[in-house]
Amino acid sequence: MTTDPRLAALRDKAFAGDRLSFDDGVYLDRNADLFTLGEMANVVRERKNGNVTYYNVNQHLNPTNVCVYRCNFCAFRSDLKSPKGYVMSDEQILERARNATEKGATELHIVGGLHHLKPYEWYRNIIKIIHDAYPDLHLKAWTAVEWDWFQRLTKRPIRDLLEDMKSVGLGSLPGGGAEIFDPGVRGQLCEHKADASAWLEIHREAHRAGLRSNATMLYGHIETAEHRIDHLIKLRDLQDETGGFQTFIPLAFHPDNTKIANIPKPSGLTDLRTMALSRVMLDNFPHVKAYWVMLTIKIAQVAQSYGADDIDGTVVHEKIYHDAGSDSPQELTVAELRRFITEAGRVPVERDTLYNEVIREPGTKWRAGRKLVMA
Ligand code: SF4
Numbered sequence: 536m537t538t539d540p541r542l543a544a545l546r547d548k549a550f551a552g553d554r555l556s557f558d559d560g561v562y563l564d565r566n567a568d569l570f571t572l573g574e575m576a577n578v579v580r581e582r583k584n585g586n587v588t589y590y591n592v593n594q595h596l597n598p599t600n601v602c603v604y605r606c607n608f609c610a611f612r613s614d615l616k617s618p619k620g621y622v623m624s625d626e627q628i629l630e631r632a633r634n635a636t637e638k639g640a641t642e643l644h645i646v647g648g649l650h651h652l653k654p655y656e657w658y659r660n661i662i663k664i665i666h667d668a669y670p671d672l673h674l675k676a677w678t679a680v681e682w683d684w685f686q687r688l689t690k691r692p693i694r695d696l697l698e699d700m701k702s703v704g705l706g707s708l709p710g711g712g713a714e715i716f717d718p719g720v721r722g723q724l725c726e727h728k729a730d731a732s733a734w735l736e737i738h739r740e741a742h743r744a745g746l747r748s749n750a751t752m753l754y755g756h757i758e759t760a761e762h763r764i765d766h767l768i769k770l771r772d773l774q775d776e777t778g779g780f781q782t783f784i785p786l787a788f789h790p791d792n793t794k795i796a797n798i799p800k801p802s803g804l805t806d807l808r809t810m811a812l813s814r815v816m817l818d819n820f821p822h823v824k825a826y827w828v829m830l831t832i833k834i835a836q837v838a839q840s841y842g843a844d845d846i847d848g849t850v851v852h853e854k855i856y857h858d859a860g861s862d863s864p865q866e867l868t869v870a871e872l873r874r875f876i877t878e879a880g881r882v883p884v885e886r887d888t889l890y891n892e893v894i895r896e897p898g899t900k901w902r903a904g905r906k907l908v909m910a
Pocket of ligand 1: 602603604605606609610611612647648649680725728
């Protein structure tokens with residue numbers, strides 16, 4: 536029980552379902568103890584999603600790591616001529632999609648680098664060939680940074696590109712590339728890539744085109760409490776406008792092999808505080824995810840009591856955070872995911888990308904069931 540009257544008032548506000556302001560958020564970020572923050576986040580989490588934690592059966596596909604940009608926090612990217620660089624062939628891509636389908640995946644999460652020499656049509660063709668061969672696989676593809684790059688390559692309006700990619704099989708957008716919206720921080724981390732207004736506009740247009748998307752925030756590097764809260768409020772404002780976001784994913788900075796490897800990686804305490812703060816500030820986001828690849832399985836388990844109602848999926852072939860030093864396994868089985876959720880006292884429910892319950896009956900293909908809670 537807190538003895539800080541302002542903190543107690545903010546806790547009551549969250550319990551009552553009242554919206555927290557920028558100043559409230561900064562105060563919480565700076566002053567709230569972990570347990571009060573967790574208590575507030577858990578109330579919001581259970582109000583929206585009850586005792587359920589969602590997971591999905593998915594795989595990641597990173598078709599190339601060659602990238603024109605040089606974000607300081609990125610250990611994944613490669614120069615065009617570096618021996619580290621790779622570009623997957625159509626056959627390799629289809630092989631991955633076949634493998635994912637055989638393993639029962641409902642989703643492919645597709646993101647990568649912005650290759651110096653690949654035209655928009657190369658990215659479009661990836662979606663097309665996978666969708667033509669495996670139409671049941673939901674393709675969640677290309678971060679706003681990639682969409683911004685497609686615009687620069689083609690000079691076509693973003694709406695046009697979204698509709699075009701949708702016509703060949705795009706299912707939704709992932710939430711990457713948001714980092715921290717503040718221009719000062721962005722200038723130091725990733726000065727040339729899509730800025731906050733471009734990121735937000737691309738998601739606005741995606742929602743208008745009927746596509747759902749996710750949102751992220753990269754924390755634990757050079758940002759301050761004000762930057763984090765400003766970031767969350769910008770997302771909340773867009774969600775008020777469009778209602779198109781499904782899930783918010785706070786992403787912990789991983790320093791290994793990056794240009795800012797001198798910054799220590801965030802502690803478990805920071806991970807849990809950021810999770811809880813995100814849950815209480817984003818009162819209009821249905822879901823907040825503890826992405827176990829970045830957080831570790833142990834923190835993802837605990838995070839289910841600090842606001843998280845989703846722990847992502849089986850994953851497989853994750854490169855981006857493993858290149859940056861993540862020592863989480865490459866893959867979890869469904870049985871392991873369910874055990875991690877059950878041990879945390881929650882009820883595991885498999886979802887598809889759009890939060891329909893997944894029904895699996897022996898001898899049949901998976902199918903989408905009822906729409907799950909989207910409070
Ligand atoms: S974060 Fe993305 S855009 Fe930035 S260098 Fe890495 S792959 Fe390229």
